[in-house]
Amino acid sequence: MNEAERLAAFEARIHRGEKIEPGDWMPEEYRRQLIRMISQHAHSEIVGMLPEGAWITRAPNLRRKLVLLAKVQDEAGHGQYLYHAAETLGATREEMIEALLSGRAKYSSIFNYPSQSWADMGVIGWFVDGAAILNQTMLARCSYGPYSRANIRISAEESFHMKQGKEQVILMSQGTPGQRTMVQDAVNRWWWPTVMMFGPHDHESPNSPVLIRWGIKTKTNDELRQDFVNQVAPEVLELGLSLPDPDLRYEQASGNWLTGPIDWDEFWRVVKGNGPCNAERIAARRKAHADGEWVREALAAYAERQPTT
Amino acid sequence: MTDTQWPRFQVFHQEQPGRPHTNAGAVHAPDAELAIQNARDVFVRRPDCVSLWVVPADQIFSLTAEEISRSGLPPAPAAEGGLQRYLVFIKRTQVGSHEHAGAVSATSGQAALAEAVSTFGKADGLVWWVVPERLVNRTEADQIGSLFGPAKDKPYRDQAFYHTTTLMRQIRGRPKQEA
Ligand SMILES: [Fe+2]
Ligand SMILES: [Fe+2]
Numbered sequence: 123m124n125e126a127e128r129l130a131a132f133e134a135r136i137h138r139g140e141k142i143e144p145g146d147w148m149p150e151e152y153r154r155q156l157i158r159m160i161s162q163h164a165h166s167e168i169v170g171m172l173p174e175g176a177w178i179t180r181a182p183n184l185r186r187k188l189v190l191l192a193k194v195q196d197e198a199g200h201g202q203y204l205y206h207a208a209e210t211l212g213a214t215r216e217e218m219i220e221a222l223l224s225g226r227a228k229y230s231s232i233f234n235y236p237s238q239s240w241a242d243m244g245v246i247g248w249f250v251d252g253a254a255i256l257n258q259t260m261l262a263r264c265s266y267g268p269y270s271r272a273n274i275r276i277s278a279e280e281s282f283h284m285k286q287g288k289e290q291v292i293l294m295s296q297g298t299p300g301q302r303t304m305v306q307d308a309v310n311r312w313w314w315p316t317v318m319m320f321g322p323h324d325h326e327s328p329n330s331p332v333l334i335r336w337g338i339k340t341k342t343n344d345e346l347r348q349d350f351v352n353q354v355a356p357e358v359l360e361l362g363l364s365l366p367d368p369d370l371r372y373e374q375a376s377g378n379w380l381t382g383p384i385d386w387d388e389f390w391r392v393v394k395g396n397g398p399c400n401a402e403r404i405a406a407r408r409k410a411h412a413d414g415e416w417v418r419e420a421l422a423a424y425a426e427r428q429p430t431t
Numbered sequence: 432m433t434d435t436q437w438p439r440f441q442v443f444h445q446e447q448p449g450r451p452h453t454n455a456g457a458v459h460a461p462d463a464e465l466a467i468q469n470a471r472d473v474f475v476r477r478p479d480c481v482s483l484w485v486v487p488a489d490q491i492f493s494l495t496a497e498e499i500s501r502s503g504l505p506p507a508p509a510a511e512g513g514l515q516r517y518l519v520f521i522k523r524t525q526v527g528s529h530e531h532a533g534a535v536s537a538t539s540g541q542a543a544l545a546e547a548v549s550t551f552g553k554a555d556g557l558v559w560w561v562v563p564e565r566l567v568n569r570t571e572a573d574q575i576g577s578l579f580g581p582a583k584d585k586p587y588r589d590q591a592f593y594h595t596t597t598l599m600r601q602i603r604g605r606p607k608q609e610a
Contacts (some may be wrong), residue, residue: 124490124502135497141525143558146497192492195476208459209439214434267558271528272456279477281590289593296602343551360603383447425437425461 137319141267144210151173152336155329156266157211159287159338161218163261164204165229168222169403171197173237174246184242186290190243191368200279219375223411225404232319234397241294241301241308247287250314253350255280260346265337291377302362309358310366317381318389320347346377355379371374439488441560441578443520443531446479454520454529457488461552463568478583483570486518486562492540493561494548495610505541505579515563521551529560537561573603 128147142148152235159348171194178194181187205215221227232250237243258280283361283384321343324330333339341349342396356372358365369382391397437459443452456463460466469577470573474480494505514536520529532551543561551559570578586592 133433139525141557143495143497143522145495145558147501185587189583192476192585192588199473199476202458206439214436240529270526274526276458281589282588282592285590286587288595289598292595292598292602345607353562356600361601375554416506421437421461421465424465 130362133281133336136265140265140266141270143267151332152266152338153211153310155225155333155336155338157208159186159206160204160211160269161213161230162222162230164201164208164218165222166233167204167226168232169196169229170250172403172406173233173235173399174243176237177240177243180240186243190288193247193286196279196283200276202268203275207266207268207272212407219411220340220400220412223404223408225395228393230319231392231397234310234392234399234403236399239308241290241305242312243371244287244290244305244314245308247285248291249287249354249355250319251283251287252354253316253319253346254270255284256346256349256353260341263337263340268314271337273333291363292361295363298411306363309363313365313367314385314388315392317347317351317384318384320344320350322386322389324417351379351381354376437461440485440492441488442470442474443484443486443529444465444470444474445482448481452484452531454522457530458485460485463487467568467570468501470536475579475582476585477588478579478585479501480579480582481575483578485568486534490516490566491560491562494544496557499548499553504545507525507542507545512538513540515565516582517547518564518567519543519560520545520555520562521547523555525557529558534564541547561572 129149132142132147132149132152142152160353175194178187178190181190186362208218209215222229230254237246255277258273258277262270262277263272265274291305291309293299321327324342324344327343330339330342334342355365355370360378368384369380371380372378373380392400395401438461439457439459440463441457442455444455445452455470458466458473460469463485467483469483470483475483475542476579515538516534516536517540518534519532521532533545535543535546535550537546540561542561544559548556549557563583
């Protein structure tokens, strides 16, 4: 088989719904796109611990504290599943972590916004994890076996993240005037960043066509964004809360909730490193890595004494 | 910077007694004992695990259906050593993980793969893994409580713990307040 025949056979496999596994032939570009996507996804899980981690010690009661701890711990696990999925393609964990700590690697822009009140713990769970579920449910159908399996495992765990957040927003929206004000403020701050989280419009998303062609993604950014708005907007309004979009409306003909124009200047500003918390997030990861040095040293000493099999 | 690119171990977990061990993913660790500890931390935050196996990833011999269709079955090499037992793990469905299928005896990893394919059926296998049984490290019965117990009393990790659908229904059913 020459290169063109191999590529045709590969695309036919994807077309038949087969999963590509380590050891199978794949185009270099497929491997490159997957390493890029999976490592960014892993970094997002790891950096995603920070906005919520900051509130663990300020939880209003023990139940909420246990729940938040468990959720943040899950995100650490998700990061691990994904680093391991990227390793099956030849990336090394140390390269990926180095890229994150040096500030070269990208991660989801949403985590560069600050969490300012306890109500953010509710809204992040409902909006941000809700958006992540839509994305990860799609990626569970990805054509690359290890990435698909990591997303199946992640998706099974995410429902609890979304529901604990939604429960809090519901309760606060029906609570005291002070709680209602607090949760409305959190909704106002997180709505647009979450809508942007799905990435640029399809016609401005350079990687989209090849990702869809090779079954890495099965829905476009705009399709996922529409699913999110349809799912969340009507329920927020039912709670007597408002969304910070004067143009938001339901379109009878399509059955879709349509948003007003998205501020893409803000999106690119944050992606390019100038969001409210970009520097703070990287500094926090560097500090965590430095603080963990003694654990790595202890393991290195242990490994020296105990040669591996 | 300390080098922490420890060897990789593939992790297999068993959800209930009597069910086959299935692949959960991989961890890095300096040795098998710590690999089991890491595997517990990474893969067992919920109560659906009764046993873990870890195997060094670089000792796994792997063959995919796609490789067979491209290059045929690997030629049986000359005997390299004595006969030993290999555990066989097979991924049989597109959206599935490797599942423990049984064991074969062979004189090399390549021979074990060929043996596994003929013993367990080529028709419905997508990826075969074989690994010398002596390199499989398993959780011991006396570790089960300390390793898996902590995941059992955290019902709040289950989405059914939160009654958001009922809450939304109650709010919808409530008469609208005058503004
Ligand atoms: Fe996650
Ligand atoms: Fe999550």
